[in-house]
Amino acid sequence: MAIEMKNKVFSLETANTLYQMKVDEYGVLYHLWYGAKTGCCMDYRLDYPDVGFSGNIPEAGNCRTYSLDTLPLEYAASGVSDFRVPAISVTHADGSTALDLRFESARVVEGKYSIEGLPAVYADEKDAQTLEIVLKDVASELRVVLLYGVLAKEDVITRSVRVENRGDQEVVLDRVHSMCLDLPYGDWDWVHFHGRHTMERQVERLPIAHGIQESGSRRGTSSHQQNPTVLLCESDCTEQSGVCIGAALMYSGGFQAQVEKDQMEQVRLVMGIHPDTFAWTLAPGEHFNAPEVILSCSTQGLARLSQQFHHVIRHHVCRGEYQLSKRPVLINNWEATYFDFNEEKIYHIAKQAAELGIDMMVLDDGWFGKRDDDVSGLGDWFVNENKMKGGLKALIERVNGLGMKFGIWFEPEMVSEDSDLYRAHPEWAIQVPGRAPARSRYQLVLDFSRPEVVDYLYERMSTILRENHIEYVKWDMNRSICDWYTATLPAARQKEMPHRYVLGLYALLERLTSEFPHVLFEGCSGGGGRFDAGMMYYCPQIWCSDDTDAFERTMIQYGTSFFYPISTVGSHVSAVPNHQTGRITSIDTRGVVAMAGSFGYELDLNRLSDEEKQAVAEQVKTYKKHQPLIYDGKYYRLTDPFAGELAAWQWTAQDGSEALVQGVVFRTRPNTLRRCLKLTGLEAGARYRVEGTEAVYTAEALMNGGILLPRTSGDNQPFTYHFVKEA
Numbered sequence: 001m002a003i004e005m006k007n008k009v010f011s012l013e014t015a016n017t018l019y020q021m022k023v024d025e026y027g028v029l030y031h032l033w034y035g036a037k038t039g040c041c042m043d044y045r046l047d048y049p050d051v052g053f054s055g056n057i058p059e060a061g062n063c064r065t066y067s068l069d070t071l072p073l074e075y076a077a078s079g080v081s082d083f084r085v086p087a088i089s090v091t092h093a094d095g096s097t098a099l100d101l102r103f104e105s106a107r108v109v110e111g112k113y114s115i116e117g118l119p120a121v122y123a124d125e126k127d128a129q130t131l132e133i134v135l136k137d138v139a140s141e142l143r144v145v146l147l148y149g150v151l152a153k154e155d156v157i158t159r160s161v162r163v164e165n166r167g168d169q170e171v172v173l174d175r176v177h178s179m180c181l182d183l184p185y186g187d188w189d190w191v192h193f194h195g196r197h198t199m200e201r202q203v204e205r206l207p208i209a210h211g212i213q214e215s216g217s218r219r220g221t222s223s224h225q226q227n228p229t230v231l232l233c234e235s236d237c238t239e240q241s242g243v244c245i246g247a248a249l250m251y252s253g254g255f256q257a258q259v260e261k262d263q264m265e266q267v268r269l270v271m272g273i274h275p276d277t278f279a280w281t282l283a284p285g286e287h288f289n290a291p292e293v294i295l296s297c298s299t300q301g302l303a304r305l306s307q308q309f310h311h312v313i314r315h316h317v318c319r320g321e322y323q324l325s326k327r328p329v330l331i332n333n334w335e336a337t338y339f340d341f342n343e344e345k346i347y348h349i350a351k352q353a354a355e356l357g358i359d360m361m362v363l364d365d366g367w368f369g370k371r372d373d374d375v376s377g378l379g380d381w382f383v384n385e386n387k388m389k390g391g392l393k394a395l396i397e398r399v400n401g402l403g404m405k406f407g408i409w410f411e412p413e414m415v416s417e418d419s420d421l422y423r424a425h426p427e428w429a430i431q432v433p434g435r436a437p438a439r440s441r442y443q444l445v446l447d448f449s450r451p452e453v454v455d456y457l458y459e460r461m462s463t464i465l466r467e468n469h470i471e472y473v474k475w476d477m478n479r480s481i482c483d484w485y486t487a488t489l490p491a492a493r494q495k496e497m498p499h500r501y502v503l504g505l506y507a508l509l510e511r512l513t514s515e516f517p518h519v520l521f522e523g524c525s526g527g528g529g530r531f532d533a534g535m536m537y538y539c540p541q542i543w544c545s546d547d548t549d550a551f552e553r554t555m556i557q558y559g560t561s562f563f564y565p566i567s568t569v570g571s572h573v574s575a576v577p578n579h580q581t582g583r584i585t586s587i588d589t590r591g592v593v594a595m596a597g598s599f600g601y602e603l604d605l606n607r608l609s610d611e612e613k614q615a616v617a618e619q620v621k622t623y624k625k626h627q628p629l630i631y632d633g634k635y636y637r638l639t640d641p642f643a644g645e646l647a648a649w650q651w652t653a654q655d656g657s658e659a660l661v662q663g664v665v666f667r668t669r670p671n672t673l674r675r676c677l678k679l680t681g682l683e684a685g686a687r688y689r690v691e692g693t694e695a696v697y698t699a700e701a702l703m704n705g706g707i708l709l710p711r712t713s714g715d716n717q718p719f720t721y722h723f724v725k726e727a
């Protein structure tokens with residue numbers, strides 16, 4: 001039984017963890033434990049100090065030691081006597097803001113709940129259970145329903161919240177976070193993933209300081225600048241040992257994650273939609289669903305935690321025909337041509353690619369409207385026949401004739417002022433009347449909170465997909481959103497718009513992905529600006545970064561790997577000197593780095609030397625051979641590329657039968673020192689042969705003594721070892 005309810009103690013058990021809560025005599029729901037299985041009720045760790053200025057609930061009478069301000073709470077509300085960061089804040093019809101939530105009821109349901117209009121983890125009924133706990137405000141008819149999905153085998157607990165107004169007056173929700181987690185003991189660090197365009201998911205691990213630290217996005221998207229994922233780990237936690245907890249918000253709009261160390265040295269994490277760009281009016285009888293958070297805990301370090309997230313996202317978040325199957329190796333023309341192409345040039349690139357074994361040609365930005373640079377044309381999703389003689393059909397037929405699939409780029413949420421769409425519907429662009437809107441990459445954002453806008457995009461995109469043999473769509477989104485205003489909402493409800501925008505986006509994605517199940521959708525937002533588990537529900541792969549430089553990518557992909565499966569990481573070999581950094585790396589280095597993802601190319605292969613073309617053909621073969629291991633194997637980070645002189649990573653087959661180790665030595669120094677790289681996660685007692693050689697090592701040798709890396713010459717030198725278990 002994954003969920004047990006006994007004496008008002010709720011125990012959520014997964015294969016290796018226990019999550020526990022308890023209702024006390026006042027109906028307050030405590031958080032007791034998230035960690036190793038203990039086989040016992042963890043309430044013995046609670047104590048009740050008399051702390052000055054931490055007040056007491058009315059029913060406690062003159063007892064000075066019962067305070068919401070010092071107890072670990074399961075879902076903290078604001079305006080009453082807990083003064084830490086709240087999970088929920090509301091404004092009642094009389095303007096008051098107190099919310100005092102007490103237990104009302106609970107029930108267990110077989111299967112995993114889903115959330116209307118929002119992406120959520122899914123599972124077969126036999127593989128998951130749901131716990132629903134209803135809390136009620138003491139002085140109003142507002143109910144907060146806490147939802148827990150327990151995927152025991154995955155070591156995953158999902159959380160979401162539904163707020164129900166069962167009263168007879170409006171209530172404004174000012175903040176509804178998807179989770180709250182109080183950790184009353186321990187010495188914790190937090191890890192967050194920050195960055196910027198072309199430099200996403202840089203890793204920062206910091207001891208939690210007193211007060212509040214926060215990561216978040218007010219950009220209308222989950223953003224390049226901070227990713228909607230947070231790790232809490234005990235200060236001695238490493239890749240291989242120690243306790244860590246991960247939280248990934250399944251949401252593609254603005255988010256907030258706050259970590260607070262309080263006066264009692266306790267840690268609280270809250271996470272959900274960013275309250276600065278949110279408010280929601282609940283009329284009597286209405287309810288609001290918060291997006292889901294995926295939670296997982298490992299007592300065996302960060303590698304194990306990442307593997308748990310990889311598995312659950314791959315098997316219970318991603319969907320569609322390409323969820324678990326092989327993906328086509330693609331070639332994208334963006335860095336090869338930018339806007340300067342016609343059908344002949346694209347065909348020429350495709351032809352060379354087909355000869356080298358590449359499976360799919362992706363036509364990027366510039367095939368539609370008047371789109372010869374990035375100043376105009378967005379919104380006009382009609383093929384530009386001046387540029388593309390014979391339209392898409394003729395080109396697709398020729399590309400298909402090479403034995404290749406064909407894919408195409410869209411940026412559905414955007415509009416250029418110089419476009420027919422904008423001229424016809426200026427009111428569809430997000431802007432405040434009387435204020436000039438900020439442009440970003442010269443473009444404006446369409447108001448996806450309006451159903452007619454979403455319908456229009458559906459009509460355009462589905463027509464193109466129906467009329468042409470398109471097997472892949474790159475869904476781009478190239479700016480942050482501001483100047484929020486929509487004529488469709490009254491003044492008092494304008495702050496609903498950012499969330500309504502995200503709901504509109506998900507509605508369109510849902511319609512298109514279900515109507516075109518054979519199409520592979522790849523997410524993108526100037527690279528990895530919307531790289532989140534919400535998008536992965538629709539797009540099993542996302543372009544990881546507009547930075548294709550192999551050296552930089554080792555860091556971006558390292559940060560990305562903490563939560564996201566390797567199969568989701570769009571990764572391409574591009575030209576040198578690299579267009580983002582000017583750095584020159586060898587074709588082999590670029591190949592090794594791009595293989596740690598959904599592999600492809602983004603350059604004009606016709607410009608390569610014969611040796612390089614030969615290398616490309618080999619890479620494509622190697623990738624196709626290892627793709628099952630890369631997608632389904634257990635992934636390990638062997639080094640921290642931010643800290644050391646090399647990046648190295650490993651996949652081990654689930655059954656231990658093989659392992660692939662790849663990496664890049666960043667610099668060669670004179671009189672090179674020897675370098676041994678320790679492997680991990682091999683089958684104890686087994687012997688492994690290095691493929692293509694006579695060398696056989698024991699797993700113990702490889703994991704304790706390591707492999708001797710070859711001497712390098714020059715910078716950014718790649719290495720690859722494929723180990724196969726001896727019979």
Ligand code: GLA
Nearest residue numbers: 334364365524525526527546
């Ligand atoms: C974004 C994407 C790129 C490319 C361009 C096209 O920057 O991340 O891959 O598609 O847009 O304009």
